[in-house]
Amino acid sequence: MTILLGSIADDYTGASDLANTLTKNGLSTVQTVGIPDPSLTLPDVDAVVVSLKIRSVSAQEAVAAAGTAEHWLRGRGAMHVLYKICSTFDSTDQGNIGPVTEALAELAGGSTVLVTPAFPETGRTVYLGHLFVNGQPLDESPLKDHPLNPMHDANLVRVMARQSRGAIGLIDLPAVAAGPDAVRARLDALRAEGASAVIADAVFERDLEILGEVALDAPVSTGASGLGLGLARALVRSGRVPSKVSTTADAIRPVGGYAAIIAGSCSSATLRQLAIAEQAMPVLRLDPERLLTAAPDEISAALSWAGERMKAGPVIIAASTTPEAVSDLQSRYGREISGRAIEAATSAIAAELVARGVRRLIVAGGETSGATVDRLGIPAFLIGPEIAPGVPVLRTIGNSQGEMLMALKSGNFGGDDFFATALAMMR
Numbered sequence: 001m002t003i004l005l006g007s008i009a010d011d012y013t014g015a016s017d018l019a020n021t022l023t024k025n026g027l028s029t030v031q032t033v034g035i036p037d038p039s040l041t042l043p044d045v046d047a048v049v050v051s052l053k054i055r056s057v058s059a060q061e062a063v064a065a066a067g068t069a070e071h072w073l074r075g076r077g078a079m080h081v082l083y084k085i086c087s088t089f090d091s092t093d094q095g096n097i098g099p100v101t102e103a104l105a106e107l108a109g110g111s112t113v114l115v116t117p118a119f120p121e122t123g124r125t126v127y128l129g130h131l132f133v134n135g136q137p138l139d140e141s142p143l144k145d146h147p148l149n150p151m152h153d154a155n156l157v158r159v160m161a162r163q164s165r166g167a168i169g170l171i172d173l174p175a176v177a178a179g180p181d182a183v184r185a186r187l188d189a190l191r192a193e194g195a196s197a198v199i200a201d202a203v204f205e206r207d208l209e210i211l212g213e214v215a216l217d218a219p220v221s222t223g224a225s226g227l228g229l230g231l232a233r234a235l236v237r238s239g240r241v242p243s244k245v246s247t248t249a250d251a252i253r254p255v256g257g258y259a260a261i262i263a264g265s266c267s268s269a270t271l272r273q274l275a276i277a278e279q280a281m282p283v284l285r286l287d288p289e290r291l292l293t294a295a296p297d298e299i300s301a302a303l304s305w306a307g308e309r310m311k312a313g314p315v316i317i318a319a320s321t322t323p324e325a326v327s328d329l330q331s332r333y334g335r336e337i338s339g340r341a342i343e344a345a346t347s348a349i350a351a352e353l354v355a356r357g358v359r360r361l362i363v364a365g366g367e368t369s370g371a372t373v374d375r376l377g378i379p380a381f382l383i384g385p386e387i388a389p390g391v392p393v394l395r396t397i398g399n400s401q402g403e404m405l406m407a408l409k410s411g412n413f414g415g416d417d418f419f420a421t422a423l424a425m426m427r
């Protein structure tokens, strides 16, 4: 397999979001979970997105894992590697976007890296280095209440500078709108001033097409699905994409079995989606405190609750709760401990449901999805049709339970009726 574009995604929902965007924009794509075992047969594709779970680990651990993935991707022919980060720049002052970006650049010979989390289709735009989420500055958006990485600064030049060794520059919208040569000139000037990375403004898809074209001049870029769109369209325009057989149709053949939804995201979008779904299907609200203090009992109670119900139709099991309840739990048990314990419990429930016949599984939340996919031991996914911007139907490859259909929903993505829409596409 020789690939054109490689990507390292910092979480699993983000990886499926990017794989969806690349597929929609002309690159056949497969999503792997970590570096696949050499015995796993992958289809011949244009792009591979390696999913890692490194968004909230230490910078040192993230750099090491990303370096190994980069080596694997380059070994398969990737000329360009995109470090896929969250469109809401989820990270802390201690990492990991800056350190991983700088490390990947060094591995590739030391270029200044173009960085943009803009993804206009989902309302993420960057202007004068400031990130807006559906029109609200990042620090006033629901991301200010994220359970693991609350975002309190919309100025990405500042945010990334706090995480980086080198200086961070800005390529503003007038330069981007002026076209690829103006961006190249600005990038050269910032490189001469010693910038290790530059935040690039982008408001419309045409801005991302320009940035994608310029990004391909270098071996590494950092961004969200919007930059993926720009890179894919630039590769297609350049005539470098051979026509390969689409794997999408294969990805949605029905699998049967029971259907379940596991939610660990506490984002406002997921809370709304759960409230809507609750009117049409059974929803179990887990007791988050018991997931920390009496997990085995709470897990077996959830499995008993699901037992007969899932034979009649899809069921939802959710740990998700309001920002007030999250901070109350965290003030008593700690942020990290609460998050990880709840992920362990929700993934254990998911794995047991699969053992009992669930073959269509939707997971809401990035960390929650990562824990679940790891627990199930799924090595890779084919990319099916889009359920909502950023969320495709996935078909598992190479897992011991047999083929399953899954959707890994970023907490913030999807319309109010996301769960019903997804279930209708997963038969």
Ligand SMILES: Nc1ncnc2c1ncn2[C@@H]1O[C@H](COP(=O)(O)OP(=O)(O)O)[C@@H](O)[C@H]1O
Pocket: 146, 147, 148, 264, 265, 266, 267, 288, 319, 320, 321, 325, 326, 329, 330, 338, 339, 340, 341, 342, 343, 364, 365, 366, 367, 368, 369, 409, 410, 411, 412
């Ligand atoms: N009731 C709760 N209280 C505290 N933390 C929770 C609760 N429910 C879920 N969590 C944790 O919140 C985090 C949500 O992150 P994630 O799954 O990545 O969602 P998102 O996609 O919205 O970022 C996870 O670590 C999850 O275990």
Ligand SMILES: O=C(O)[C@@H](O)C(=O)COP(=O)(O)O
Pocket: 011, 013, 014, 015, 017, 018, 085, 086, 087, 088, 224, 225, 365, 366, 367, 390, 409, 410, 411, 412
């Ligand atoms: O870029 C995005 O917004 C998503 O692809 C993503 O990474 C979301 O992360 P989670 O909200 O933690 O799922």
